[in-house]
Amino acid sequence: MKWGMLGSNGEEPSSHNTKIRKRVILRRGDAPHLTQVARAAFPPGEKAAAHAHPDMWELFICEEGSGVLKINNDEIKLSPGTWVLVEPGDTHEVENHTAGRLVLSVIGIE
DSSP, rough: OOOOTTOOOOOOSSSSSSSEEEEEEEEEEEEEEEEEEEEEEEOTTEEEEEEETTOOEEEEEEEOOOOOEEEEEEEEEEEETTTEETTTOOOOEEESSSSOEEEEEEEOOO
């Protein structure tokens, strides 16, 4: 069994943009097929540049604020409660184009 309290783990920079801070809840090896469970906070104007994962699914759940998730040629507006599952190989980019903070839960699965 594993358990913890949200917010009790330290912040670390996102690998896609060091101004985006995340709190990793679970990491690769903590559960089968799981690569990461994290909560990422995007300051105003920041983005995780376009990239793709060849063998990982990525689930984004918008908790706070608003922004845009671009997947290949599609653009999805993010607001609290919106979730998006990105498939392996899909090029994706997340941008906070607002004056407020954007907070996403991010779950990576192989």
